[in-house]
Amino acid sequence: MRSRIIAEIMEEYEKLQNEAKAKQKERIEKVYSKIPRIKEIDDEIKKLGISMAMAVVSGEQAEKIIQETKEKITNLKIEKGELLSFYKISLDYMEIKYKCEKCKDTGFIGSEKCSCFKQKLIDKLYQQSNLKEILKRENFDTFDISLYSTEIYPGEATSPRKNMERIFTDCLNFVQNFDNIDRSLFFYGGSGLGKTFLSHCIAKDLLDMGKVVIYQTAPDLINIIKNSRYDDNSQREVIEDILDCDLLIIDDLGTEPNSTGLSQLELFNILNARLLKNKKMIISTNLPLEDFDSIYAERIKSRIFGSFDVYKFFGDDIRIKKWITKSSVS
Structure with a gap:
């Protein structure tokens, strides 16, 4: 019984994660539609991240490139924050929102069961009792x-x-x-x-x-x-x-x-x-x-x-x- 209950709980966590990602995607698309520059900034940050990774692999002037890239990314994030504030959108609006921020809806913190997992287990045990x-x-x-x-x-x-x-x-x-x-x-x-x-x-x-x-x-x-x-x-x-x-x-x-x-x-x-x-x-x-x-x-x-x-x-x-x-x- 316990293994079946745990499997049910893990399925619930997977569903929570999928729902959180879907809702985040909706919020991002909403912001992109309202403020196209935000999408441009996010795309630029992704490209800079890739170029920084390539610099690390190549090793040629890696330290200089990494430093310059980090500065560019920081400036872009500042611009993004200013735009969000101007349009009265919270700075974390585009971030993923979990039911449990401690475990990110995984049920575990490291190898230890999160308190939310323990509560879910107790609730299910009550239901079947x-x-x-x-x-x-x-x-x-x-x-x-x-x-x-x-x-x-x-x-x-x-x-x-x-x-x-x-x-x-x-x-x-x-x-x-x-x-x-x-x-x-x-x-x-x-x-x-x-x-x-x-x-x-x-x-x-x-x-x-x-x-x-x-x-x-x-x-x-x-x-x-x-x-x-x-x-x-x-x-x-x-x-x-x-x-x-x-x-x-x-x-x-x-x-x-x-x-x-x-x-x-x-x-x-x-x-x-x-x-x-x-x-x-x-x-x-x-x-x-x-x-x-x-x-x-x-x-x-x-x-x-x-x-x-x-x-x-x-x-x-x-x-x-x-x-x-x-x-x-x-």
Whole structure:
């Protein structure tokens, strides 16, 4: 996926350069039409440049010729500037105008990627992640730990807030050490407890780092895989992206149809292929572990519980709390 995205970006840069050159040509022709002497000056400067190059090659009185030619070129440029000023045309009007003056719309400064290239890469990664808009609202900066109760939760040894503080910290560490860890994350617990929100937090930070992140709900993921058998190459490319992206987020596991049938085989193939490539995942489910244990085949469970760090979410539905708080304020 990354190589395809980079190729798309380089095509965009080539288009920008061609557009910049075309617009420059239009401006030059406009000036030539209005001030014919400017064209004469430019032609003279080109001829002088050629004669100076020939003098360097021949070596005969090269230094003297070069000096005299430089003086002529300087005088011509002064005349050109005076003419442009007289007609109230900016001195750089005939120069090529780039979107990014730092890299001249090449994407690179020397061998280093320009900041505009990095931003283009991040923008494209956001587009393909399926998360662009929601990540503006759901990220580590907007996560509100105060929504979680400080009271010990029934049946648990700690409070929802203490539990969430631990999970939140581990999620931050997951991002910060992403390239050096070999574990994935498995979130389980009731709905409205922050599982998807934290997945979004992780996704945003990784996308901002230039990582390839793909988010899919379990039903959509299974449908994509099934459709790929009957679709064209573009659909198969999507499957390759799912298998090769830096982070795959599978949300709402357990809501896919026929979870005990063919979809389990598809799910296993994805899990197995990514784990063999040492590619990380986040899986979330609203199912309690006992239900998960009874629904999914042993080989799926062994892949998850053997290669994922498992986190239990508990407490009151945060979405309901947010709604109550919003309603009381309004």
